Amino acid sequence: MNVKSTFDDDVATTSTLLKRTPKSWPIPNSLITHGPAHIIAVVNQKGGVGKTTTTINLGASLAELGRRVLLVDFDPQGALSVGLGVNAHELRQEETVYQVLMDSHADIEKVILKTSIPGMDLLPANKDLAGAEVTLVNEMAREFFLKRRLASVSDYYDVILIDCQPTLGLLTLNALTAAHGVIVPLQCEFFALRGFAQLQENLERVRMSLNPTLELVGILATMYDKKTLHSREVLARILEAFPDKVFETVIAQTVRFPETTVAGEPITTYANSSGGAASYRRLAREFIAIGGSK
Numbered sequence: 001m002n003v004k005s006t007f008d009d010d011v012a013t014t015s016t017l018l019k020r021t022p023k024s025w026p027i028p029n030s031l032i033t034h035g036p037a038h039i040i041a042v043v044n045q046k047g048g049v050g051k052t053t054t055t056i057n058l059g060a061s062l063a064e065l066g067r068r069v070l071l072v073d074f075d076p077q078g079a080l081s082v083g084l085g086v087n088a089h090e091l092r093q094e095e096t097v098y099q100v101l102m103d104s105h106a107d108i109e110k111v112i113l114k115t116s117i118p119g120m121d122l123l124p125a126n127k128d129l130a131g132a133e134v135t136l137v138n139e140m141a142r143e144f145f146l147k148r149r150l151a152s153v154s155d156y157y158d159v160i161l162i163d164c165q166p167t168l169g170l171l172t173l174n175a176l177t178a179a180h181g182v183i184v185p186l187q188c189e190f191f192a193l194r195g196f197a198q199l200q201e202n203l204e205r206v207r208m209s210l211n212p213t214l215e216l217v218g219i220l221a222t223m224y225d226k227k228t229l230h231s232r233e234v235l236a237r238i239l240e241a242f243p244d245k246v247f248e249t250v251i252a253q254t255v256r257f258p259e260t261t262v263a264g265e266p267i268t269t270y271a272n273s274s275g276g277a278a279s280y281r282r283l284a285r286e287f288i289a290i291g292g293s294k
């Protein structure tokens with residue numbers, strides 16, 4: 001297992017941008033006991049910013065570090081499931097997170113799938129999940145459904161990552177209610193900050209009414225192109241606005257990520273020694289070091 005990346009030199013960091021020495025995130029101790037899971041929602045109301053890519057590759061990198069990981073596909077588009085090689089659109093309703101959410105007697109363990117990555121499991125979704133959003137509207141405590149369902153597997157896993165859809169509707173509210181923390185991928189482009197201000201207001205609303213201890217674990221700069229002034233300026237602005245809340249690890253733009261979607265596997269196995277794989281491995285070490293999970 002290549003957890004000790006020798007490719008860290010290729011990884012973009014906020015330190016490099018600020019002309020500081022990049023940090024060295026240690027390889028965490030292996031765990032002797034597992035659970036209870038730290039639940040993290042990967043959120044941004046904008047699509048195409050790297051939520052699904054981050055869920056898959058941070059998950060795979062945490063699994064490489066010996067963490068038991070569950071990925072929850074919480075987007076009716078099913079991109080997380082497809083990105084892990086699952087033919088989500090052929091799954092029956094009772095084989096997806098829809099069933100887990102809507103039927104309190106459903107056996108969540110039967111719906112959870114193993115992935116090609118040892119230690120990383122998947123709760124798959126497809127377009128049926130959109131129906132859950134409609135049905136939930138009429139339920140009591142409709143924001144708490146996912147939280148209750150995850151409670152039954154929480155003791156087994158160390159980390160549960162929820163890949164949210166790009167809206168702040170009822171499904172995402174369920175994810176934010178279930179979560180201890182939030183990771184926000186921000187694409188290094190001009191309107192990223194404006195979108196984030198809106199998201200912050202919504203997180204504050206969730207804290208006030210549903211989940212007072214919800215924590216912003218970090219903002220993750222994605223699709224960074226160090227060669228363009230634009231990318232560097234946007235990252236500098238994000239850092240200026242939230243100096244303590246940006247992951248030091250930055251995810252650079254590379255065609256390797258779209259390739260992995262087609263391959264149906266994480267970049268850590270598809271292109272084990274690529275800069276992209278090194279970035280997410282580094283992010284996993286940083287995530288643990290700053291207390292994102294054990």
Ligand SMILES: Nc1ncnc2c1ncn2[C@@H]1O[C@H](COP(=O)(O)OP(=O)(O)O)[C@@H](O)[C@H]1O
Pocket residue numbers: 046047048049050051052053054079166222223224251252253254255257258259261
């Ligand atoms: N760092 C990156 N560099 C280049 N392409 C990326 C990167 N991260 C993600 N992508 C690609 O961008 C598209 C959107 O990413 P995705 O993770 O699906 O975003 P979201 O889940 O926020 O909609 C996908 O085709 C993905 O392969």
Ligand SMILES: [Mg+2]
Pocket residue numbers: 051052053075079080163164
């Ligand atoms: Mg997505």
